[in-house]
Amino acid sequence: MADPGKQLPEEVLVFIFCHLPLKDRAMAAQVCKSWAAAATCSSVWHDTSISFDDEWEGTLPPYLSTCLDHVQNLRLEFEPSGERSRRAATELLVALAGRVPGLRSLLLECCGEKRLFEAGRDVLDAVHTVCGAARELRHLDLxxxxxxLDDALVLQAARGCPELRSLFLDNNTLVGGVGPSSVLELLKACPRLRALGLHLASLSLAALEVLAAPDRSPFSFLALRCACPEDVRASPLPDxxxxxxxxxxxxxxxxxELEPALPxxxxxxxxxxxxxxxxxRLNLSGDxxxxxxxxxxxYAATLRVLEVHAAPSAGIDLALRELAVRCAxxxxxxxxxxxxxxxxxxxxxxCARLRSYTLKLTREPHPWKPTLVA
Incomplete structure (x- = not known):
């Protein structure tokens, strides 16, 4: 039988292997020398997406140790309620910490229906380790x-990741554990930070003053999630x-993003x-x-996306019509x-620039799919 690697140029193999899950890459690397070379080259691993479901068995493949040197942008998915899945994710993150040239971007995502809000300390400790060692980390999405999430993680990012450009902490949690003082420290320690996602309670007047400093690098995006009790009690920020x-x-x-917890x-x-x-994004229980x-x-001059969860009424119809007229x-x-x-x-x-909309005239089975504007 002919060597499979001789049937396809290496650049084609590399393109294919870039889109394979981790298990399939491991299998491809065992086929022959040509496939092994293509499956382990830097181009395959520069931008990597890895998923650990609860069926994952054993430790990381041996050949992966060398490949990790090439990983710069990682999207890591795991099952939070699965011990084996979390263990594999933790092992991978710890293995990536301190690699040269090291991570530039890290996005963590949980999959599965059973999400354990009280678990995850092992994964967060691994993220803490990455923040302490990945000096070139620029993007962290949690x-x-x-x-x-807590102050210790944010402070570790402030001390260990001076090159941060974006940090997203506005996750779906019942408790806001990141205080304003740690966010303030982060902004001072990471002068090139240009995008930040927070729970409302984590933002302060002092943070806005740091962002408004004359020597501050351009800041382009701020995401604020208002969903937990701490957000309800947060002091208003002056207009x-x-x-x-x-x-x-x-x-x-x-x-x-305003959630039902807000009065x-x-x-x-x-x-x-x-x-x-x-x-x-309005998902309020009240008005x-x-x-x-x-x-x-x-917000007529700035609003680009509106999402509304509400009960049908004449009032909401009239309000939406006024918004359409004003927000071109x-x-x-x-x-x-x-x-x-x-x-x-x-x-x-x-709205001549409208690209998609979900505006249903009759009740339909959920989930409702948006209409794309040609």
């Missing part, structure tokens, strides 16, 4: 972890401070005219009409309740 930050960074875009008085404190809101009207009247730059609108035909007509008529 939004898809269901575990409570003047937001205006100062906006003048210092005219390209700044803010994403606001009406908290919503009114968060939605301030000077905040350059580009993405607004929705007021926030939609506020967005229409104050809107690119996406997703309303998860049935609306009247005049709402859909308004967005079609006034």
């Amino acid at each position: 939004r898809r972890l269901p575990f409570t 003047e401070a937001w205006a100062t930050v906006r003048r210092r960074h005219p390209g700044l875009e803010v994403e606001l 009406a008085q908290s919503v009114s404190r968060i939605l301030q005219p000077a905040v350059p809101v580009a993405v607004l 929705i009409v007021g926030p939609v009207l506020f967005a229409a009247r104050h 730059g809107l690119r996406e609108v997703h309303c998860f309740c049935v609306v009247k035909p005049f709402v859909l007509d308004a967005f079609r008529a006034h």
Whole structure:
């Protein structure tokens, strides 16, 4: 039988192996010398996506140790309620810590239906190790972890990752464990940071003042999730401070995600005219009409994406129509309740840049799929 590697050029093999899961890469590396060379070359591993499901058995493949030297951008998926899956993810993260040239980007994602909010200390300790050793780490995304993040991790990132450009801590958790003081330390230690995701309670007036400093590098994106009790109790940030930050960074875009835990008085404190809101996600248990009207009247120049979870009503229909008329730059609108035909007509008529929308005129089985605009 002919050597399989002779049937395809190495660059073709490399392209194929880039898209294979970890197990399949390991098997390909055992076929022949040519396939082994292609499966372990740096181009295959520079941008890597690895998934550890709960069926994962044993430790990492032996050949992977050498390949880890080439991993710079990693997306790692694991099953949080599966001990073997978490163990494999932890082992991989620890193995990556301190590699040369080392990680530039790390995104962690949990899969599966059973998410253990009380677990995950092993994984977070491994992330802590990475932050202490990966001096060139530029992007860290923890939004898809269901575990409570804490000050120790943020402070470790501040001390160990001076080149950070983006950090996302606005994850789906029941407790906000990151305090404003650690975020302030992070901003001071990472002057090139340009994108940050937080729970609202982690942001402070002092942090806005650091961002507004004259020598601050351009800051472009801030995601704020408002969902846990700490966010409800957070002190309001002055509108003047937001205006100062906006003048210092005219390209700044803010994403606001408001969850059912927020009472009406908290919503009114968060939605301030000077905040350059580009993405607004409203999933409130109380008034929705007021926030939609506020967005229409104050965020018309900045709003690009609106997502609304509400019960159908005449009030929400009228508010959405006013928003469509005022927010000509809107690119996406997703309303998860049935609306009247005049709402859909308004967005079609006034929002020329609209790329997709979820505006259902009749009730349909969930999940609702958006309509793409040609």
